[in-house]
Amino acid sequence: MSEFVTRRSVLAGAGAGAALTTLPISMVTLAFGGEREDFTFTYISDAHIQQIKGASFVRNWDQGLKRAVAEANLVRPESDFVIFGGDLAQLGKREELDHGAEMLSKLKGRLHAVMGEHDYYLDLGDYWSKLYGPHYYSFDHKGVHFVVLNSILTSEQWTFHRWPTAEQRMLEMAGLDNPNGSPFMVGDKQRKWLANDLAKLDKKTPLVVFSHSPLQKIYKGWNFWTDDAEEVQALLAPFDSVNVIYGHVHQIQYNQIGNISFNSVMATAWPWPYPQSYAQAESHLPVLTIPMNRADPFFERDATGWQLIDMGSGRVTARYQLWDNDQRTVAFDHKAGHPVDVAYQEPTQRRLPQNQY
């Protein structure tokens, strides 16, 4: 626990990437109409709290979430709010959601939760709702409009008619590489809600959308995918600054599609390989993405972590707090018009384990 993030280290990180990430103050003021003060929010995701039986839970995953919560509470000045990015539970059980919620309850600051498939497919989000409220919603904070989507829905047929029990439905969706799974989608009903929610906004309002699955298509075999991604993107396209932040993939990814920037966040539980490391797969990992280091399983928390995010540049800057690796910062490069890793973007700057497998 020697690498706590403090405001000082965050600012030092910003200084190091200043050429890429910092805008003149006047431009920030312009982008936000001069009304806004800078703020940071904390992003913790994919805890996968897993019950063994009774009151015993998988220690490894518990430790990840506990550590993220403890560290996030030490950031000064405090974050304005916390996002939990989904997959609090492994198999959607009450015991898992309760145990995870108890750990998250130690967080300072308001918590906004995103639905993950591991929270949903046992009781279709019923118990999760009792803890965290509606499955999709929006809120405004200091001049930025935030939208939380439930992007892990799938077809009626698969959800209601394919499996004999809710437990089996949950198990089938919980296997990332399970060919019996089904592609995620936001769905018609929620897209209509989103269109309405956005209709009242000025197109200059900075927009941040939180989803569990990527609202872009990377690799269908592991559901690094949202089936109606293009339809959702079309609703977001009219806005000047659109930022999508997603969990699910347990790895660093970033991309730019039109004016929409995409950033993924890490899991606290375990890392996932990049799809291209599966020799039989066709992957569409965004070419912009510089992979994180190959995970070293001998270090239990390697390639897991949490994020501090700010909108100081008018776009998302994601500072990855990686426990057994150097921190990484992915920030919007206004000249290039897309997110970049402030240290490793140039091919000559990469480290061997970022390209190994």
Added chain:
Amino acid sequence: MLRSTLLLALGLATIGATATRADEFTKTDIERYQKEFDLVAAKGRELWTSGALGTNGVACAQCHPNAANTHPETYPKFQKQLGKVAQLFEMVNWCIRNPLQGANLAPDDPRMTALVSYITFERRGVKLAPGQH
């Protein structure tokens, strides 16, 4: 002389019709060999995804979907954390002991053979790179 040679040849041909020569196998054989392997690899996939190998319900597939990031083509190789050149089964056992909180399988345990068959099957087509980290 010619007649005895012919008789000998006929005799061999008769034997050949009933017993397989050392280097000959049939389409049926190949199909059988493949089927045997596929069954074992399928058993490996079942174990890989089941959560039954350890004591805490964690499955190999949770961290390694489609056995990705196991790179069987690089074994045997030096594992700095083990301090020696290790085989793939030793790394599988490391994972069973640690994230899965279970006990080692013997190298020739049919379950280990199944796991290694599945891992290798998912990595088919990749060049061998022994020793590479």
